[in-house]
Amino acid sequence: MARTPRELAGARPDPAFEITLDGRPVTALPGQSVAAALWAAGILSWRTTREGGRPRGAFCGIGQCYECLAVINGVPNRRACLVPAGAGDAVTTQEGHGHAGLGV
Amino acid sequence: MGMRDLASESAGFDNAPAGCGGDGAGPVGDVGNGAQVVPGRPDRLGSAAEAQSDPSGAEVRPADGDEPYDLAVVGAGPAGLAGAVTGAELGLRVALLDLSDRIGGQFYRQPAAALRATHPERLHHDWEAFADLRRRLEASGVAHLAGHHVWTVERVEGGAEWAVHAVTGADGGEERPVRVRARAVLLATGAYERQLPFPGWTLPGVVGAGGAQAMLKGGLVLPGKRVVVAGSGPLLLAVASSLAEAGAEVPAVIEASGYLGYARRPRALAANPHKLAEAVTHGAVLLRHRVALRTRSAVTEVHGAERVEAVTVARLDEQWRPLPGTGRRIACDALAVGHGLIPGIELATTLGCATRRTPDGARALVLDARQETSVRGLWAAGEPGGIGGAQLARTEGELAARAVAARLGRNPGPGGRVRQLKSRRTRLRTFAEAMATTHAPGPGWTGWLSDDTEVCRCEEVSAGRVREAVQDYGARDARTVKLLTRAGMGWCQGRTCGAAVSCLSGDPEPPSERRPFTTPVPLGVLAALPPTPPLPETHRG
Ligand SMILES: Cc1cc2nc3c(=O)[nH]c(=O)nc-3n(C[C@H](O)[C@H](O)[C@H](O)COP(=O)(O)OP(=O)(O)OC[C@H]3O[C@@H](n4cnc5c(N)ncnc54)[C@H](O)[C@@H]3O)c2cc1C
Numbered sequence A: 001m002a003r004t005p006r007e008l009a010g011a012r013p014d015p016a017f018e019i020t021l022d023g024r025p026v027t028a029l030p031g032q033s034v035a036a037a038l039w040a041a042g043i044l045s046w047r048t049t050r051e052g053g054r055p056r057g058a059f060c061g062i063g064q065c066y067e068c069l070a071v072i073n074g075v076p077n078r079r080a081c082l083v084p085a086g087a088g089d090a091v092t093t094q095e096g097h098g099h100a101g102l103g104v
Numbered sequence B: 001m002g003m004r005d006l007a008s009e010s011a012g013f014d015n016a017p018a019g020c021g022g023d024g025a026g027p028v029g030d031v032g033n034g035a036q037v038v039p040g041r042p043d044r045l046g047s048a049a050e051a052q053s054d055p056s057g058a059e060v061r062p063a064d065g066d067e068p069y070d071l072a073v074v075g076a077g078p079a080g081l082a083g084a085v086t087g088a089e090l091g092l093r094v095a096l097l098d099l100s101d102r103i104g105g106q107f108y109r110q111p112a113a114a115l116r117a118t119h120p121e122r123l124h125h126d127w128e129a130f131a132d133l134r135r136r137l138e139a140s141g142v143a144h145l146a147g148h149h150v151w152t153v154e155r156v157e158g159g160a161e162w163a164v165h166a167v168t169g170a171d172g173g174e175e176r177p178v179r180v181r182a183r184a185v186l187l188a189t190g191a192y193e194r195q196l197p198f199p200g201w202t203l204p205g206v207v208g209a210g211g212a213q214a215m216l217k218g219g220l221v222l223p224g225k226r227v228v229v230a231g232s233g234p235l236l237l238a239v240a241s242s243l244a245e246a247g248a249e250v251p252a253v254i255e256a257s258g259y260l261g262y263a264r265r266p267r268a269l270a271a272n273p274h275k276l277a278e279a280v281t282h283g284a285v286l287l288r289h290r291v292a293l294r295t296r297s298a299v300t301e302v303h304g305a306e307r308v309e310a311v312t313v314a315r316l317d318e319q320w321r322p323l324p325g326t327g328r329r330i331a332c333d334a335l336a337v338g339h340g341l342i343p344g345i346e347l348a349t350t351l352g353c354a355t356r357r358t359p360d361g362a363r364a365l366v367l368d369a370r371q372e373t374s375v376r377g378l379w380a381a382g383e384p385g386g387i388g389g390a391q392l393a394r395t396e397g398e399l400a401a402r403a404v405a406a407r408l409g410r411n412p413g414p415g416g417r418v419r420q421l422k423s424r425r426t427r428l429r430t431f432a433e434a435m436a437t438t439h440a441p442g443p444g445w446t447g448w449l450s451d452d453t454e455v456c457r458c459e460e461v462s463a464g465r466v467r468e469a470v471q472d473y474g475a476r477d478a479r480t481v482k483l484l485t486r487a488g489m490g491w492c493q494g495r496t497c498g499a500a501v502s503c504l505s506g507d508p509e510p511p512s513e514r515r516p517f518t519t520p521v522p523l524g525v526l527a528a529l530p531p532t533p534p535l536p537e538t539h540r541g
């Protein structure tokens, strides 16, 4: 009986590639969102809250809750559950609001 | 009823319910909200100038000229797909917009194309129905606009047409605004999960039940190795069986209600044997994986330092009040939780569409027999009209497309088909209402909150602060609590905490689901828009 999601779905993706979280290498499969790649590596948080500095990661999985915000290749406030991982992407933990410059 | 009747009935639409917009605010009702909920791409804000050459963005037009589309469908889930392919098959020129890069919506969410799943159907029930819709879509001339986040719909051309505004890119951050003009709009935007807070629910490893399902179906990943599934509603069974099939150990499904509610409505069940079959399928999978089902229970606390290590499960009374002394710990490394679904209706309420209160205290759109909202020319199908699942969504999507065809003077197809769809809809809606009643959150859930439980995750507002606003400052409704505490004013615009805040405020009204923008819009896009005249009130023909 299939025992991993990949086996269950019979996934045959192209070779995996690497992204980094705060400089640490993480393996991602083509097609996976940044959040999915991080989950696959057992990483569940990549943001700290503005007030309490508490760790957060993906929650709703469908782009509605904004808990999964990350800095991706220098751009803050990206929803990691929606953004596909790309080879060499540098993901950094988003600390605080990352709202600088928005002016709203 | 024949096709002619359908057409004339559509024309007789003027009897639609009055009182559109419920709470009476204008299109941008909630100024408090709009002021700050626009996370975007600060680095790109400078590019507004580019957009200024065409202020409201590039216009997407049908291949055969500059006429507007006949029908713009927002959402490519079961409802939107059925609507789009039916419309195209009836000769309408259709644009289908979805924020996702793949069709399917929640129920038919597929692994990303590059994952090259050879057996995507194993993550699904009823794959055949989807395969059929996909084939028909490919054969149709529907313009599928993937990666399009619709943030507002407005009436243009003196009310004769709609402009559907979208931002593009995986998370809408590409800042390439797009506008699609159409003579009719079908909103098939689905639902999102209702969440009720409990101590520890912000710990990494606590994820939405539907969220876990979406991440599994889309990215082939699990949040942990040993996952407790908890909350309320039939989705929990589907989620638990998928997680177990995909290799997670699921020690238990914790359901706050019972299933007796269905037994009390035998007619709803008897008329919907496939629903029973669905439950039996999930039941068999759960049994095979030795998943325990605990009803009238809830996770009342999550334990762990950096991430989930265990949960406490307590028994509940009929009102969902935790019974003292019944707490029991279950070790796990993730918790997938959700308390039912809430219709995604913001695009419609912003236009003033009338809403109704559902048996489980949410808001859904008021729709007429042909799926039209109280705003003429604006249709809805699937979850926005009340949570009902994929089969109902497909039925309504097709019905809506036929009604649109009739309105635009086309042949809506055989009357027999319309009658069949209508009776199917009635049957499925009856079941859906029974389901909503059965799993409606009981008022006693607030009994498991501690003062420091976070209620609003975005603004980090605790239950204690909400209670203070109510008890010490006399707030009587969610809006006042929001103004006093900022609960619901963060990034997600209150989608996650809205139900909880309105309950804690003692607000008899469900949250209004009126948000100025349904998706964050980069400032550049907003700055480039021409000033919009106030939207006309409800159009009644
Ligand atoms: C997270 C989640 C997971 C679920 N998983 C299951 C499941 O596994 N099994 C099950 O039986 N039911 C599941 N459901 C219930 C689901 O609502 C129904 O099964 C069914 O998918 C409803 O069909 P629909 O067409 O009405 O909506 P959906 O299938 O939700 O489709 C709506 C579509 O609209 C798109 N959309 C929404 N807003 C916008 C916008 N502003 N701009 C552009 N596109 C937009 C979405 O991307 C989505 O593709 C889930 C619900 C949720 C919220």
Ligand code: FES
Residues within 6 Å of the ligand: A057, A058, A059, A060, A061, A062, A063, A064, A065, A066, A067, A068, A069, A079, A080, A081, A082
């Ligand atoms: S997990 Fe909710 S927005 Fe990404």
